[in-house]
Amino acid sequence: MIRCQWAEGDPLMERYHDEEWGVPLHDDRKLFEYLVLDGAQAGLSWLTILRRREGYRQAFAGFDPGAVSAFGDDDIQRLLRDSGIVRNRAKILSAISNARRFLEVQAEFGSFDAYIWGFVGGRTIRNAWRTMGELPATSPQSEAMSRDLVRRGFTFVGPTICYAFMQAAGLVNDHTTDCYRYSQL
Numbered sequence: 001m002i003r004c005q006w007a008e009g010d011p012l013m014e015r016y017h018d019e020e021w022g023v024p025l026h027d028d029r030k031l032f033e034y035l036v037l038d039g040a041q042a043g044l045s046w047l048t049i050l051r052r053r054e055g056y057r058q059a060f061a062g063f064d065p066g067a068v069s070a071f072g073d074d075d076i077q078r079l080l081r082d083s084g085i086v087r088n089r090a091k092i093l094s095a096i097s098n099a100r101r102f103l104e105v106q107a108e109f110g111s112f113d114a115y116i117w118g119f120v121g122g123r124t125i126r127n128a129w130r131t132m133g134e135l136p137a138t139s140p141q142s143e144a145m146s147r148d149l150v151r152r153g154f155t156f157v158g159p160t161i162c163y164a165f166m167q168a169a170g171l172v173n174d175h176t177t178d179c180y181r182y183s184q185l
Contacts, residue, residue, distance in 0.1 A: 004179045005132045012050050022185050024124055024170035028112045031169060032102055033063035036095045038165045039156030040086050046164075048086075055084020060095060065106075068099035094155040101153045117171065119145045124185070125172045135174050138163050 007017030025031060037056060041049045049056075059082050061067035071079075079085065079092045102112055109115040119141045129135050142163035149157040166172045175182040 001180050002178050003181070004176050010047060013047055016050055018181065021168055022170050022173050022175055022181060024185075025168075026113045026117070028106065029063055029065070031112050031116060032065045032068075032099070033057075034165055034168050035098060035102070035157075036060060036063060038161050038168065039094055039098065040088075040091050041164070042091070042156055042158075042161060044086065052085055055082065059085050065099040065102045068096055069103055071096045071099075091156060098154050098156070101149075105152065116145070116169075119148075120166070120171045124170055125166075127172060127174055129174060129176050130178070131176060136163070139166070139172070141171075142166055 003014065003017055007013045007021075025034070033056075037049050037053065040052075040056065057063060059079055076089075076092060076096070080087050080089060085092075105112050105115045109118075125139075125141070127135075138159040142165075143159045145162040145166070146157055146159040149162070163172075167174045170185065173182065173185050175185065
């Protein structure tokens with residue numbers, strides 16, 4: 001079985017690639033999870049975050065944006081001591097603030113899903129990269145998404161993080177054309 005090159009060699013990465021990466025996602029809670037995890041990944045490897053995913057799930061109330069939005073000073077101190085997550089104050093504060101902004105977007109658009117999929121016209125962008133070296137770090141859509149999220153008060157949502165989010169949540173299919181998942185998605 002041929003996979004995208006980045007996913008080879010680690011069972012956790014292989015499972016993530018085979019089961020999740022690039023699958024069109026329309027569940028708001030999972031979209032919030034990806035938003036938190038992609039923000040946490042800034043400057044780190046994705047494998048580092050995947051290895052801490054369960055820790056994040058426990059620390060951030062199962063990625064319930066309503067619960068996370070209510071986190072206060074005691075929660076922040078708890079998270080800063082939690083070895084199951086990346087204990088970076090700016091990233092922790094971002095996740096809490098982003099939960100509040102997430103709820104505002106849900107109230108305005110009916111769902112975060114309706115809002116976020118609007119950046120790709122409601123349909124997955126299907127690229128046709130032959131090698132991993134062809135994959136871009138950003139796109140016009142991720143740049144527009146980043147600008148609008150920042151305008152709404154979100155943090156840790158630069159164009160590169162937004163593009164990684166788009167790849168993970170299936171807004172873009174960036175499996176290479178020789179990968180078995182490319183044609184499945």
